[in-house]
Amino acid sequence: MTVEVPLLPGEVLGYRVWRLGDSGLVSYVSVHPDAQTVWAPGVVVAACRHGHEAPYAGCSCGLHASYVPPNPCRDGFGKHNTAVYGAVVAWGTIDTTSTDFRTQYARIVCLAFWRMQTWDHTEQIRELAQHFGVRCVELDELVDIARDYAREIPLQLRGLSPASSRP
Numbered sequence: 001m002t003v004e005v006p007l008l009p010g011e012v013l014g015y016r017v018w019r020l021g022d023s024g025l026v027s028y029v030s031v032h033p034d035a036q037t038v039w040a041p042g043v044v045v046a047a048c049r050h051g052h053e054a055p056y057a058g059c060s061c062g063l064h065a066s067y068v069p070p071n072p073c074r075d076g077f078g079k080h081n082t083a084v085y086g087a088v089v090a091w092g093t094i095d096t097t098s099t100d101f102r103t104q105y106a107r108i109v110c111l112a113f114w115r116m117q118t119w120d121h122t123e124q125i126r127e128l129a130q131h132f133g134v135r136c137v138e139l140d141e142l143v144d145i146a147r148d149y150a151r152e153i154p155l156q157l158r159g160l161s162p163a164s165s166r167p
């Protein structure tokens with residue numbers, strides 16, 4: 001019996017949380033030097049300081065995304081919540097686990113705010129969405145809107161790595 005490497009169907013959907021850093025939109029939690037990727041409008045390409053293609057097996061590089069939107073309660077309430085939520089489509093080399101994945105290419109397709117965030121912050125996210133040329137929605141609506149662009153990685157393919165997708 002041959003075991004084939006599963007191929008993902010075209011672009012896949014993922015969810016992320018960012019914050020506005022001095023250089024632009026960056027990962028909300030910076031636990032790794034490579035998490036300093038600045039997300040600009042258009043295609044974002046994963047890079048690794050070790051010089052290999054990202055994501056790479058045995059390394060934590062690659063652009064990270066989850067299968068479900070993040071839980072905003074975890075990020076605080078009101079002025080304590082400075083997160084920028086959103087959805088990305090991903091393609092290229094994709095390394096999956098049961099809870100999230102790392103991808104080679106991605107682009108933001110929708111940004112979202114949480115109703116418990118401040119008015120000022122919500123306005124900031126609206127401006128960002130305009131800059132990116134994407135829709136700005138309430139976090140509760142994100143999944144419905146994001147599915148206009150792609151679908152999440154099928155359950156049976158999560159955690160089976162390495163996998164690749166071709167647009």
Ligand SMILES: [Zn+2]
Nearest residue numbers: 048056059061
């Ligand atoms: Zn790496």
